[in-house]
Amino acid sequence: MRILLVEDEPNLGEAVREHIVADSHAVDWFKRIDEAEDALATTSYELVLLDLHLPDGRGLDLLKRLRGNNDTTPVIIITARDQISDRIEGLNEGADDYLVKPFNLDELSARVQAVARRYSGHPNPLFKVGQVEINQASHVVRVGGKTVDLTSREWALLDQFLRHTQAVVSKSQLEDALYAFGSEVESNTVEVYISRLRKKLGRDIIQTVRGIGYRLEG
Amino acid sequence: MRILLVEDEPNLGEAVREHIVADSHAVDWFKRIDEAEDALATTSYELVLLDLHLPDGRGLDLLKRLRGNNDTTPVIIITARDQISDRIEGLNEGADDYLVKPFNLDELSARVQAVARRYSGHPNPLFKVGQVEINQASHVVRVGGKTVDLTSREWALLDQFLRHTQAVVSKSQLEDALYAFGSEVESNTVEVYISRLRKKLGRDIIQTVRGIGYRLEG
DNA sequence: CGGTTCCTGACAGGAAGCTGAACAAAAAAC
DNA sequence: GTTTTTTGTTCAGCTTCCTGTCAGGAACCG
Incomplete structure (x- = not known):
């Protein structure tokens, strides 16, 4: 509200x-x-x-x-x-x-x-992309009406996207969302989580921008 | 009247x-x-x-x-x-x-x-999830028609869920419901009460959202 | 084609969560 | 006031499944 x-x-x-x-x-x-x-x-x-x-x-x-x-x-x-x-x-x-x-x-x-x-009749501000509905405040994601559970890391990533709708989010920004400042990570974790999100939300929700980062479809 | x-x-x-x-x-x-x-x-x-x-x-x-x-x-x-x-x-x-x-x-x-x-216009605020009926005003819970007794703490937890239907409720929110604001608790009390509620209400009513909290099915 | 970037299945290890049981505290019954 | 019962809290061992890593392959681009 x-x-x-x-x-x-x-x-x-x-x-x-x-x-x-x-x-x-x-x-x-x-x-x-x-x-x-x-x-x-x-x-x-x-x-x-x-x-x-x-x-x-x-x-x-x-x-x-x-x-x-x-x-x-x-x-x-x-x-x-x-x-x-x-x-x-x-x-x-x-x-x-x-x-x-x-x-x-x-x-x-x-x-x-x-x-x-x-x-109630008009619940929380809802973010909608195609089949996907995201209620940022209450941590609820629905795809085609069905509630989907995200892990905390998956949320962290998605949350970062919601803060930059319409903009391309760089990999390092996403990394910062996943890990507390300073903690070193030597791998392709971001890519892995993008993959996992796509599997849960649908293939077309997150678009790759080669060499730069990712963007939320909207 | x-x-x-x-x-x-x-x-x-x-x-x-x-x-x-x-x-x-x-x-x-x-x-x-x-x-x-x-x-x-x-x-x-x-x-x-x-x-x-x-x-x-x-x-x-x-x-x-x-x-x-x-x-x-x-x-x-x-x-x-x-x-x-x-x-x-x-x-x-x-x-x-x-x-x-x-x-x-x-x-x-x-x-x-x-x-x-x-x-006026809202006679009995009844919350229904599957077999479970919860009357928030009168503190009566029924499962499959049979009245179930909850202890005060169990009710406090459930009540917290009813205030956030459809949303994921964090563990700390639930902790605040169990204990007066501020009193720190270093234990898994919340988990224990979740466990007891599940035993009384049925396994599927409260869903775990790992790393984030819990959610009332519905 | 060669080089680069990105995707994703698999997996080990560990963190988070679950729950029976034991104990403490409080309330109710006697 | 004492006993009994109910309620609340802690702990330990167990289960679940999250997470970071890697590797092989796909997609992209000059």
Whole structure:
């Protein structure tokens, strides 16, 4: 999921961001309402985590404007314990849930996951090449609908390709992806893993560029 | 909504009843567990407000029996401030939310409304994999129709999987589910619990992804 | 054709994972 | 308060299969 986090406290924001990223979600974090609204205007989010007390205005106003635009993106409100009236108003304005500070990060995960489930129908950003579907965040690869397991090294290689779609990736770049910096390898390991990936994903997914490297078909 | 209120303090009960009625909900108010269970057996409620401290037993037992019967009716727990362990146990038993006495009546309204919203249109979040049925809300797992008991750790692991359906869950994520954040564990506990879950749920439900983690079949 | 680059099956060795059993700790029953 | 039962953790030996290497052959290019 792509999640918009609006929170001005650095420590809390960072903790939340890390925890959500660990759950394989993408997080954009802003500390001001105007920044958040810019982001909302240009990007499509599947969930908004909204602190109500922000330096440049009330989070509730953002929520109101959002709903006023007929935008039904799920919103979870974050409030301090003493802002009960805000919380109630938030729910009335169309928030989906709320969390009271200080909250347990697992609690947050659970709520986020609940929202994700409720609105799932549009799962994670999916990378598609022909028959092959790659979900980078959740480590799932499907070929013709069937899930394919990759070993960690195979993942490391494929991941490197996903970071450079459309570009030719050199052999040494791929080597760096396979091995921690410095560890010497004296063999054609990269070629071997390319071969193994091709066997699992299909012959045409990875193209050889002689003398330079490889490229993901797309 | 039709709401069952189980609360033995006359003043509080009356206040809650009036407030909820004012929100256009129907309330049945009982002061004893046995009365409440009679009511539950004969009437269908959409929400239960449950005080944990009652003259004829623990409210938690009512909750347990309810969930044991595979009843997923939302339950909001009402506790005194010092009964924290009860609250945690309540959430573990499948309660949906809790209120700490003394609470603001508007707060109560908000929670009631949130629960109503959350469960409208999504009656029983049932997860099914082959022979295995998992009811995340009520913590009930059935294999081939037979209810299977999981220990708390086993459930914690399984729950972590349910939060990441379709995704590969890393060992460290699972470790975080088993142990409070930070406490380092130097052993194969995760593997042991995976082993035990497989024994209870069937061999094929959890798949190993070597070097990366595990995945729920589905 | 000759030289170079790349592909891929096979294989040994070892790392990662599995699980029965033993022990410790906690909870429940008495 | 003591015993019994359940639950949680550790360990060791076993199994699985990942991984780096090599070698023979295929593809490419001048």
